[in-house]
Amino acid sequence: MSDQKTTIQDLKNKFKKFSQDRNWEQFHTAKNLSMCIAAEAAELMEHFMWVTGQEATQELEKKRQEVEHEVADIAFGLLQFCNMHNIDLSSAIESKLQELEERYTIEKSYNRWTKISK
Numbered sequence: 001m002s003d004q005k006t007t008i009q010d011l012k013n014k015f016k017k018f019s020q021d022r023n024w025e026q027f028h029t030a031k032n033l034s035m036c037i038a039a040e041a042a043e044l045m046e047h048f049m050w051v052t053g054q055e056a057t058q059e060l061e062k063k064r065q066e067v068e069h070e071v072a073d074i075a076f077g078l079l080q081f082c083n084m085h086n087i088d089l090s091s092a093i094e095s096k097l098q099e100l101e102e103r104y105t106i107e108k109s110y111n112r113w114t115k116i117s118k
Contacts, residue, residue, distance in 0.1 A: 008079070008089050008090055011075070011079055012079045012082060012083050012089075015076055015079045015080050015083065016080070016083045019080060019083075025084065028080055028081075028083075028084045029084075030081070030084075030085055033077050033080055033081040033084065034081065036073075036076075036077040037074060037077040037078055037081065040070060040073040040074045040076075040077055041074055043070050043073070044067065044070040044071065044074065047059055047060070047063055047066065047067055047070070048060075103116050103118060104116055
């Protein structure tokens with residue numbers, strides 16, 4: 001599998017089957033899956049806690065497999081959330097990107113990191 005060949009739907013199907021095979025969907029409420037995503041994101045953040053930005057890149061390379069597993073755990077939670085609650089991830093991303101493009105125009109946001117209010 002690679003990003004260039006695998007669709008989001010392919011991944012959603014794999015996670016759905018994995019969960020169904022284990023009878024886990026009963027536990028996959030919006031609350032539980034949202035908490036799963038947050039917990040896994042926190043585990044990813046732990047790899048970079050207390051280091052500078054440059055050191056974070058070095059930590060990533062040292063712990064690449066562990067970091068990739070945390071990213072996969074986050075993806076599992078997100079894709080299963082979408083499965084269980086009928087969210088078309090591609091449509092949601094496209095809609096959000098359109099909103100961001102309107103709020104963060106190039107003229108207002110080029111080379112700036114500050115938040116722009118709606």
